[in-house]
Amino acid sequence: MAKTPKRPAAKQDKRRVAVVILGMHRSGTSALGGVLAQLGCDLPATLMSAHETNPKGFFESAAICQLNDDILASGGSGWSDWQPFNPTWFDSPRAEEFAAPAAELVHGEFAKSHLFVMKDPRICRLLPFWTGVLEAEDVRPVVVHIHRNPLDVANSLRTRDGMEEDLAQLIWLRHVLSAERDSRGLPRSFLSYDQLMQNWAGLTDRIARDLGLGWPRLSARAAADIGAFLMPALRHHLRPKEQLLENPFASEWIRKTYAILQEWAEGGENSADYPRLDQIAREFDHSAPTFAQLIETGRAAIRTVGKAETQLAEVRTELGACQKALDDGQQAHAALTEEKTQLEEAARRAEAAHLEEAEALARASQEVRVQHNTISELQSALAQRQLEAEDWMSAARAAQAALEEQQQAAQAALEEQQQAAQAQSEKALARNRTAEASVTRLTTEIAALSKILVAVENREAQQKAALQRDRDTQMAEAEAARIACDALLASTSWRVTAPLRRISRWLRPSGFG
Known part of the structure; x- marks a missing residue:
């Protein structure tokens, strides 16, 4: 099989570089975008917000996404359309109308980024x-x-959007065929989502080589960040590739296209596969009108069934509400019947109780008269007690006034004593400060005298040492002279020269001794 020759890296091309990620929705494009960002590629300025279906984020421009929706709508299409986008649109005045806003978005989203x-x-x-x-x-x-x-x-699309799986597969086929055909001639690299999740590190060199790039942030720190980013727990809906490739009931177009992309991801792009992909695309395009009518009819039927199911659900809801109202009415009727029986029984008990209360009221009336007399006597005794209490209160107020006068006098005396004690305390503090100053001065003088005494003692010690050295030297010299003299007197020359010394003294003139 002929392999596509590797393109030499364009070292002389210093233009800015846009790494364009091409892939169907829910195919790992966001994961790839996050990895490329960790490797040093800049992201758009206005990122699309994360979503529960993409908690790590989409790593794409919300503004560019909106512009693409507008472009698709202007061509009578949409993101979930599986039919080919009108090829004449690219040469129409409508394309020129969108070119200027697109250029502004590239400048605004990526400024002057070079990668x-x-x-x-x-x-x-x-x-x-x-x-x-x-x-x-x-x-x-x-x-x-x-x-x-x-x-x-x-x-994944069925879970996220409720989309029919057969329709989602047709959309997948349209995206990958268009992306592959229209990117021929550009530096490009192919990989699968499985490869990215299982061995992203092994892909970096191959992608960089295919694109003629170097990754600015390829380092151990970036590897740690990417490892934390590509969480296996976020990967769902995993089926073995054999479940599609070996299924004879699956679409042959989809199986062949998927098999070619798998081979390119594992062994490199192969230009011999271009005619096969082009043939699949032509057959797919030619069949699109027929499929479109069938799919639209089926989707209309599904919408009709959906509306019927919605109406049926509404009827069932109303029927349930009516049944609940009927049940509530029956329960209310039973409750009213029970309440009527209870009220009749209560009325009989109330009548009997009324007779008993009338008899008790007569007895209570007699007791009230007796108690009234007792109360009159108690009121007289209470009035007498009140008079006595007022006398006691007057005496207590007088005692309280006297006590307050005594407290005021004691307080005044206490304040005078405190003032006197304060004055004495201040005098004592002044004397203490004077004594402290004197002690400080004496301490300073003693320290100075101590220094002088130490200096004098040092000088005396030095003088004594010098005098001792002089005495030792003189004694040593005297001892040496004595030894020399003894040696001279004991020597033979001294004895031989004794007559000469005597003649010398005899011949010495008098007066010159």
Whole structure:
């Protein structure tokens, strides 16, 4: 099989570079965008917000996504359309109308970045438009294709959007065929979502070599960040590739396209496969009108069934509400019957109780008269007690006044004593400060005298040592002289010269001795 020759790296091309990620929705484009960002590629300024289906984020421009939706709508299409995008749109005045806003977005989202990621699955069907915009902005586009098992893509879209799996597979086929065909001639690299999740580190060199790039942030720290980013727990809907490739009931177009992409991801792009992919695309395009009518009829039927199911659910809801109202009415009737019986029984008990209360009232009336007399007597005694209490209160108030006068006098005396004690305390403090100053001065003088005494003692010690050295020297010299004299007197020469010394003294003139 003929292999596509490797493109030499364009070392002389110093233009800015846009790494364009091409892949179907739910195929790992966001994971790839996050990895490229960790390797040093800049992200758009206005990132699309994360979502529960993509908690790590989308790593794509919300503004570019909105523009792509507008472009698709202007061509009578949408993101979930599986039919080919109108090829005449790219040469129409409508394309020129969108070119200026697209160029402004490239400038606004990526400023003057020399290496940035451009990602949106919609670009798979609009790549000719965006390559033209990038070239006009003096930006060199390079492409990374990422694909995923279409069964997993379909399952994910069914979970997220309620989309039919067969329709999702047709959308997958349209995206990957358009992306592959329109990116031929550009530097590009192919990989699968499985490869990215299982061995991203082994892909970095191959992708960089295919694109003629170097990753600015390829380091141990970046590897740790990417390892933490690619969490296996966030990966769902995993089916073995054999479940599609070996299924004779699956679409042959999808199986063949997926098999080619798998081979390219594992062994490199093979130009001999171009005719096979082009043939699949032509057959797919020619069959699109027939499929479109069938699919639209089926979707209309599904919408009709859905409306009927909704109406049936509403009727069932109303029927349940009526049944509940009937049950509530029956329960209320039973409760009223029970309440009527209880009220009749209560009325009989109330009548008997009324007779008993009348008899008790007569007895109570007699007791009230007796108690009234007792109360009159108690009131007289209470009045007498009140008079006595008032006398006691007067005496207590007088005692209280006297006590307050005594307290005031005691307080005044106490304040005078405190003032006197304060004055004495201040005098004592003044004397203490004077004594402390005297002690400080004496301490200073003693320290100075101590220094002088030490100096004098040092000088005396030095003088004594010098005098001792002089005495030792003189004694040593005297001892040496004595020894020399003894030696001279004991010597033979001294005895032989004794007559000469006597003649010398005899011949010495008198008066010169």
